[in-house]
Amino acid sequence: MSEISLSGISKFYGTFCAVRNVDLKVAQGELVTILGPSGSGKSTLLGLIAGLTTPSEGIISFGSRDVTHLPSRERNVGLVFQSYALFPHMTVFQNIAFPLKVRNYATLQIQAAVTKALQSVRLEHLSDRKPSQLSGGQQQRVALARGFVFEPDILLLDEPLGALDRKLREEVQVELRDLQRNLGITTVLVTHDQEEALSMSDRVMVLDQGEIRQIGTPEEVYLKPANSFVAGFLGTANVLSGTVRNLGGDWTMRLAKGLEVPCGPPPGPDQDVHCTMIIRPENLRLCSPDGHGPTGQVRDAIYLGQTTKHVVESEIGLIVSVGPSHERRSVGENVKLTWNRAATWFV
Numbered sequence: 001m002s003e004i005s006l007s008g009i010s011k012f013y014g015t016f017c018a019v020r021n022v023d024l025k026v027a028q029g030e031l032v033t034i035l036g037p038s039g040s041g042k043s044t045l046l047g048l049i050a051g052l053t054t055p056s057e058g059i060i061s062f063g064s065r066d067v068t069h070l071p072s073r074e075r076n077v078g079l080v081f082q083s084y085a086l087f088p089h090m091t092v093f094q095n096i097a098f099p100l101k102v103r104n105y106a107t108l109q110i111q112a113a114v115t116k117a118l119q120s121v122r123l124e125h126l127s128d129r130k131p132s133q134l135s136g137g138q139q140q141r142v143a144l145a146r147g148f149v150f151e152p153d154i155l156l157l158d159e160p161l162g163a164l165d166r167k168l169r170e171e172v173q174v175e176l177r178d179l180q181r182n183l184g185i186t187t188v189l190v191t192h193d194q195e196e197a198l199s200m201s202d203r204v205m206v207l208d209q210g211e212i213r214q215i216g217t218p219e220e221v222y223l224k225p226a227n228s229f230v231a232g233f234l235g236t237a238n239v240l241s242g243t244v245r246n247l248g249g250d251w252t253m254r255l256a257k258g259l260e261v262p263c264g265p266p267p268g269p270d271q272d273v274h275c276t277m278i279i280r281p282e283n284l285r286l287c288s289p290d291g292h293g294p295t296g297q298v299r300d301a302i303y304l305g306q307t308t309k310h311v312v313e314s315e316i317g318l319i320v321s322v323g324p325s326h327e328r329r330s331v332g333e334n335v336k337l338t339w340n341r342a343a344t345w346f347v
């Protein structure tokens with residue numbers, strides 16, 4: 001069994017708390033991403049699962065086995081870091097064979113396992129090259145192969161694609177996801193890239209200042225963020241605050257300037273309560289100034305190829321992002337902002 005369970009895990013460095021009271025279960029075969037800003041405790045948490053450091057408080061189990069005080073080498077985890085740290089003097093084959101040699105595999109076993117790993121990352125043809133003769137993406141794939149060649153129960157990846165350019169990164173993301181699914185290996189991936197987290201994970205754990213802010217599926221954390229930190233960290237969120245009430249069956253939010261705007265039903269049963277809601281840019285629409293809705297003026301139109309993203313200064317008291325959408329407006333144009341009630345979310 002390679003289910004991971006963290007219970008009440010904290011890590012202190014002196015009096016500084018890098019990870020605070022984290023509870024997490026990662027199911028067999030699941031891919032969970034730890035997402036958070038720099039310094040939020042992602043690598044510390046991964047290091048705790050790997051056994052590179054021990055927690056100040058709490059229990060870590062793999063299946064029914066308590067591994068809290070077990071050294072890393074006895075945990076059977078594959079580790080891949082951002083700096084792939086391949087051995088420069090060894091060939092690709094030798095690099096991937098290294099964890100097997102350390103574990104005293106027989107030569108024939110090594111041959112078979114490395115060949116299989118090379119096929120998984122589609123590098124069979126480069127097995128005799130040295131790392132310096134490979135592209136960044138190829139080196140990254142060698143590091144990955146080295147991470148899982150010994151069939152670890154658990155794969156731990158700390159920003160493994162950080163050094164790759166966007167296009168290559170997206171390619172390796174897909175490959176990594178396929179590989180992880182095919183091997184059925186329980187995986188924890190650290191990233192600070194929200195798109196990577198959303199596109200690759202079964203579930204995302206959002207970490208801030210060592211504390212979990214939310215754990216959920218990509219859809220949950222993006223569409224139903226638990227708080228404004230998660231809302232803002234996972235993409236752009238237009239935030240509106242005001243008093244929410246029911247006007248003849250339709251919910252509206254009364255903003256500071258007295259403007260009434262549409263919203264969904266509030267989280268609690270009470271009326272006339274002060275609430276904060278978010279609207280994602282892609283749920284906002286621009287229409288002509290004779291339409292209905294708050295007025296605004298286009299401040300910027302950011303061309304993204306197929307689509308355009310607009311920045312609008314509006315009477316709802318803020319600069320909002322709209323799109324990307326296929327419509328295109330000019331800077332200075334007067335517009336109205338509209339949105340669907342169902343697309344609002346309270347935080």
Ligand SMILES: Nc1ncnc2c1ncn2[C@@H]1O[C@H](COP(=O)(O)OP(=O)(O)OP(=O)(O)O)[C@@H](O)[C@H]1O
Nearest residue numbers: 013016018036037038039040041042043044045192
């Ligand atoms: N050995 C250590 N001693 C003291 N403080 C540490 C130690 N290791 C990490 N920290 C602190 O713990 C906090 C979390 O560090 P960590 O490396 O886990 O962050 P991170 O989320 O991985 O950040 P990044 O995205 O920059 O890699 C930071 O404030 C860091 O300075």
Ligand SMILES: [Mg+2]
Nearest residue numbers: 042043044158
């Ligand atoms: Mg880190």
